[in-house]
Amino acid sequence: MGMTGISKSQVSRLCAEIDERVNAFLNRPLEGDWPYLWIDATYVKVRSSGRIISVSVILAVGVNTDGTRELLGLRVGPSEAEPFWTDFLRSLSHRGLRGVKLLISDSHVGLKSAISKVFMATWQRCRVHFMRNALAYAGKGQRQMVLALITTVFAQETADAAHKQWRIVADQLREKFSKLAAIMDDAEYDVLAFMDFPKAYRRQVASTNPLERLNAEIKRRTDVVGIFPNENAIIRLVGAILLEQNDEWQLYRRYMQFEGMEAVSDNQTPRLSAVMTA
Numbered sequence: 548m549g550m551t552g553i554s555k556s557q558v559s560r561l562c563a564e565i566d567e568r569v570n571a572f573l574n575r576p577l578e579g580d581w582p583y584l585w586i587d588a589t590y591v592k593v594r595s596s597g598r599i600i601s602v603s604v605i606l607a608v609g610v611n612t613d614g615t616r617e618l619l620g621l622r623v624g625p626s627e628a629e630p631f632w633t634d635f636l637r638s639l640s641h642r643g644l645r646g647v648k649l650l651i652s653d654s655h656v657g658l659k660s661a662i663s664k665v666f667m668a669t670w671q672r673c674r675v676h677f678m679r680n681a682l683a684y685a686g687k688g689q690r691q692m693v694l695a696l697i698t699t700v701f702a703q704e705t706a707d708a709a710h711k712q713w714r715i716v717a718d719q720l721r722e723k724f725s726k727l728a729a730i731m732d733d734a735e736y737d738v739l740a741f742m743d744f745p746k747a748y749r750r751q752v753a754s755t756n757p758l759e760r761l762n763a764e765i766k767r768r769t770d771v772v773g774i775f776p777n778e779n780a781i782i783r784l785v786g787a788i789l790l791e792q793n794d795e796w797q798l799y800r801r802y803m804q805f806e807g808m809e810a811v812s813d814n815q816t817p818r819l820s821a822v823m824t825a
Contacts, residue, residue: 562783569786572793573621577639580646581609581619582811583748583803584668587652587758588626589765593775602778604765604785607639608758612646612808614801616757618793619644621786623778629657636665648811649744651752654680654737672737674701675754684727693720693727701753706742713739744811748803757802761792 588603603626607619620642622635632655650662651671659670678697685693696716703709713735721728741753751757765785775781796802 565783565787566779569783569790572790573782573786574642577609577619577643577645580612581644582612582646582648582808583610583752584608584619584644584647584650585652585755585758586650586658587755587762588655589762589769591769591775591781592773593778593781595777599774602781604769604781605635606758606761606789607635608761609644609647610803614803614808616796616802618789618796621782621789623781627656629660632658632661633664636661640665649740649752651741651755653755659737669740669743670737671740671752672734673754674738674741675756677734677738681727681730684724684730693724696720697731700739703742704746706739709739709742710735751803761789764788764792 585608586605587608588605590601590603592599593602602623605620605622605624605626607621608616609619610616620635620639622631622638624631624635626632647666647668649671650666650668651673652658653673653676662668662670678694681697682690682693696719700709700712700716703712713731717728717731717735720731741749744752765788768784768788769775769781772780772784775784
C-alpha cells in the first residue's frame with residue numbers, strides 16, 4: 548500500500564480510536580424487553596504477572612421482542628466463579644436489560660445461582676453440550692444407541708410428553724449406564740426448559756449453537772495473536788469483531804418471527820434497534 552512503517556504514536560492513536568468505538572458499543576443503553584439471552588464462552592491466552600494464563604471471553608447475545616438479534620455484552624475473566632457471573636449479569640441489568648425469560652448457556656459453575664439473583668428467568672442448559680457430556684459415559688460402540696434413545700426425547704411435541712420420555716429413557720439406561728442415568732435425573736428440567744416456550748423458537752433456544760459461528764470467527768482471529776499482552780488487548784480485538792458482526796446482523800431479516808413474541812413479552816410495544824450508529 549506504499550507504507551514504509553507506522554510510528555508508535557500512530558499505533559497509540561489508532562488503538563485509542565478503536566477503544567472509544569468498542570467501549571461505546573459495549574456500554575450502550577439497552578432498551579425494551581429481551582426475552583431470550585444466550586451466553587457462551589471461548590478461551591484465549593494472556594500474559595498476567597509474568598505468567599501466561601488462559602482466560603474466558605464471555606459473550607452475551609439477546610433477541611428482543613421484535614425478533615432482532617444483537618450482541619449485548621462482553622467480559623473477560625474466570626468463568627467458574629459465581630461472583631464473576633453475578634457481576635456480569637448485573638452489568639447488563641444496569642444498562643437496561645430486562646424482560647429476560649430464558650437464559651441459554653452451557654453448565655458453568657455458579658451461573659445458575661447468579662441468574663436467580665439478577666433475573667427472574669429460566670435457565671436452559673445447552674442441549675448439545677449436555678449430549679456431548681452424556682455420551683462420554685457410554686462406550687465408543689454404544690454411543691450411537693444411547694444417542695438415538697435420548698434423541699427420542701427431543702422429538703416430542705409437548706413438554707409433558709418430553710419429560711415422560713426423558714424418564715423412560717433414563718430408566719432404560721439405568722442398568723447398564725448408571726452414571727449416565729443419574730446425570731439425566733439431575734439435568735432433566737434444565738435441559739428440557741425450552742419445551743415450555745413457543746414451538747416456533749425451540750430449535751434456536753435449545754442450545755448455544757446460534758453462537759457457534761461467532762465463536763469460531765473469534766477463535767480464528769485470536770489464534771493469529773496467540774498470546775495477548777493484557778486483557779484490554781483482548782477486549783479491543785474481540786469487541787471490534789462483535790461490533791462488526793452486530794452491524795452485519797442488522798442488515799438481515801429478523802432472527803425470530805415477530806408473531807408469537809407476545810407469549811414471552813412483558814411489553815407488547817415494538818421497539819427500534821438499540822444499536823448505536825458508529
